[in-house]
Amino acid sequence: MSVRSLIESIGVYTPEQALSTEEVLRGCTHRPKVDLEELTGIQSRPVVGKGEYSIELAAKAISQCLKLSRHSPADIDMLASCSISRYCGPNYRFSAEPSAAANLAAQIGLSRNAITIDITNACAGMFTGILLADSLIKSRSIRRAIVVSGEYITHIMANAQREIGDGIDPQLASLTVGDAGAALILEATEDTAVGLDDIELVNLAKYCDLCIGTLSDKRHGGYVMYADSQPLLALGRYIAEHMAIRLKERHLGADDYDHFIIHQVASKYIDFVMQSLAAYLKIDPIPQEKVVDNVRYRGNTASTAHFVALWDFMKQGLIKSNSKILFGVGASGATHGVASCILDDLPDRVYRLYKDVERRNASHEGTRYGK
Amino acid sequence: MGSKVESIGLYQDQHTVGITTVDFADKAVVDCFNHSRHDKNEVDYILHISNYRNYRSKEIVEPAMASFIQRDIQINHDIEPHHGHRTLSFDLMNGSLGFLQAAQVIDALIATQRARVGLIVSGNSRIPAGRAIELRIPFYEIGCSTLIDESTEGRGLSAFYYRSFPEYIKDYEVYLDFRDGEWRVNSVQIQNILELFVQVIRTGIGEYLQRGGIALSSFDIVIAPQISTAFIDEVREVLGGQDERFINATAEGDDLFSASIPVALKYAIDNNLAQPGNKALLISVGSGIQVGCATYTF
Numbered sequence: 001m002s003v004r005s006l007i008e009s010i011g012v013y014t015p016e017q018a019l020s021t022e023e024v025l026r027g028c029t030h031r032p033k034v035d036l037e038e039l040t041g042i043q044s045r046p047v048v049g050k051g052e053y054s055i056e057l058a059a060k061a062i063s064q065c066l067k068l069s070r071h072s073p074a075d076i077d078m079l080a081s082c083s084i085s086r087y088c089g090p091n092y093r094f095s096a097e098p099s100a101a102a103n104l105a106a107q108i109g110l111s112r113n114a115i116t117i118d119i120t121n122a123c124a125g126m127f128t129g130i131l132l133a134d135s136l137i138k139s140r141s142i143r144r145a146i147v148v149s150g151e152y153i154t155h156i157m158a159n160a161q162r163e164i165g166d167g168i169d170p171q172l173a174s175l176t177v178g179d180a181g182a183a184l185i186l187e188a189t190e191d192t193a194v195g196l197d198d199i200e201l202v203n204l205a206k207y208c209d210l211c212i213g214t215l216s217d218k219r220h221g222g223y224v225m226y227a228d229s230q231p232l233l234a235l236g237r238y239i240a241e242h243m244a245i246r247l248k249e250r251h252l253g254a255d256d257y258d259h260f261i262i263h264q265v266a267s268k269y270i271d272f273v274m275q276s277l278a279a280y281l282k283i284d285p286i287p288q289e290k291v292v293d294n295v296r297y298r299g300n301t302a303s304t305a306h307f308v309a310l311w312d313f314m315k316q317g318l319i320k321s322n323s324k325i326l327f328g329v330g331a332s333g334a335t336h337g338v339a340s341c342i343l344d345d346l347p348d349r350v351y352r353l354y355k356d357v358e359r360r361n362a363s364h365e366g367t368r369y370g371k
Numbered sequence: 372m373g374s375k376v377e378s379i380g381l382y383q384d385q386h387t388v389g390i391t392t393v394d395f396a397d398k399a400v401v402d403c404f405n406h407s408r409h410d411k412n413e414v415d416y417i418l419h420i421s422n423y424r425n426y427r428s429k430e431i432v433e434p435a436m437a438s439f440i441q442r443d444i445q446i447n448h449d450i451e452p453h454h455g456h457r458t459l460s461f462d463l464m465n466g467s468l469g470f471l472q473a474a475q476v477i478d479a480l481i482a483t484q485r486a487r488v489g490l491i492v493s494g495n496s497r498i499p500a501g502r503a504i505e506l507r508i509p510f511y512e513i514g515c516s517t518l519i520d521e522s523t524e525g526r527g528l529s530a531f532y533y534r535s536f537p538e539y540i541k542d543y544e545v546y547l548d549f550r551d552g553e554w555r556v557n558s559v560q561i562q563n564i565l566e567l568f569v570q571v572i573r574t575g576i577g578e579y580l581q582r583g584g585i586a587l588s589s590f591d592i593v594i595a596p597q598i599s600t601a602f603i604d605e606v607r608e609v610l611g612g613q614d615e616r617f618i619n620a621t622a623e624g625d626d627l628f629s630a631s632i633p634v635a636l637k638y639a640i641d642n643n644l645a646q647p648g649n650k651a652l653l654i655s656v657g658s659g660i661q662v663g664c665a666t667y668t669f
Contacts, residue, residue: 084432086432089548091548091549091550092548093547093548096423096464096545096556097422097466097543097545097658098543098658098661099465102535102658102659102661105535105537112537115472116535117463117472118463120436121434121461122433122435125461134483135483135485202450203460203461205446205448206448206449208434208438208439208441208442212429212433212434215554221554332433333438333460334438335435337459
């Protein structure tokens, strides 16, 4: 009997503090002459609080994920940490060793025989982690894996605000990012009615120079990202083409899916990829209610973006149990790809959890206002 | 379907200043394909495993370093989705355990028929001048590239095992930070880190042998971490193995780090120390503190 990987649980952590696009622009030494909100659809994005770094975001996401799971840390055979930002302390501390995965495993008390791996593949990091975990699950080397990412990336926004010049600047895209952590538990299942039924990622390495994250050479230090945004966004056509090819190879159509989650960069980018997909498939535009666009209050949260969107939509009851989801992956490198999965009752569990939290908050608020 | 090492390429240069991680890796990949029966465009996955990430005088956070190597060597670097062979490149980092974990990942990708050929690359280049502080275990500058492909009849890689010792996690740390207007690489390694490595290897390998119900003597070759001759001797002593079974491919006294296993495998093959059917015990140790091991059948 063959097995596949089920998304058994999910956890997302987004910092409470947020920064509006207007505030971001107002904070620039040289205010860019673009309407960034109109261009991207991003109104605000979560920003870490004092003392929160990438590893804390990842740890909080794992904690949330374990709350929804039937499993304890001792049941987990592998932890893959997939953050771009390995930012783990003050003074722009960036860890090389030990791995973030080893640190997280130690924090949560994972089995001492668990595989701990750090993966770096830009915004495709979590999907690369899923691909590896799925391969190890299918080959029966492991039964369960945590795939996690914590992205504290608004520090590149702070540097862009200082360094950006007049006109179109390669750091403009840095003004669109937001901070978040996301974690999944993947588990082996023999039930073919649920789980991950396709994943394929590809690198068009001739475009690897289009987006580079590196250290700032300025006196203020920190990290910077230089992106050649127009050609990078145009690569979205490869995501659409890849999705269309995989659907055709698997004799499926867009109608077979309840939702489409494309890398959450900007609303216009999501629209472009979805229009391109419809064109490749030679079908009418895919109904807007099937397309997940979560950038308005999240911005681009890098490798966590798809799962922050999935979480937010499940929380609101917009993605329901047993939904079939098609993910479109795009990242610098340039990586593009596709993943397809059928959820079990996870959306109901997320929705119920969130409603419980809302009810508890409402009862606290009632007490406060009552006074 | 199992997996085996098909070709190993190396590039060594201890004299030229400023060779980056990617330079070392690129040259090792070229050497690897010079000895391989595979064409470079057959590669399905490229995994870069160096923790040090310099390219063209920059430390790279994004994209994956593997994508620069894929582009430089031109491995399906311009293949669009609807054309031909598709290659994915990414970085997998876990210090000196990186090779073993990358090999396990490729083994799983081959087992699930997602890959036929995978490439593991590393470039252990020194930290740029002005940023480095002394490492207790300096590493040898080397580029290494290992091609892994399908195997049958039980040959190749098997029985991977990992053991973490999180109580020692703070005893070995390497990190970058920015203070007083400059970037620094900082290293925290306790005075007796090598003794600790030997101690955890004894525990980890003891568990591995016990779980497998096997004795160390069932291995024809043991590849311990290639840190130094003295370190290999210490490991041999605590494991109770015979001298000639422990491969020593250490170079000029410095740690071969993430290149330890492939360099030692190549040494064993080139020096006729391994015959078809022989079994090797592969051992890695590093930050975490973690021990990893696996069996390799020639």
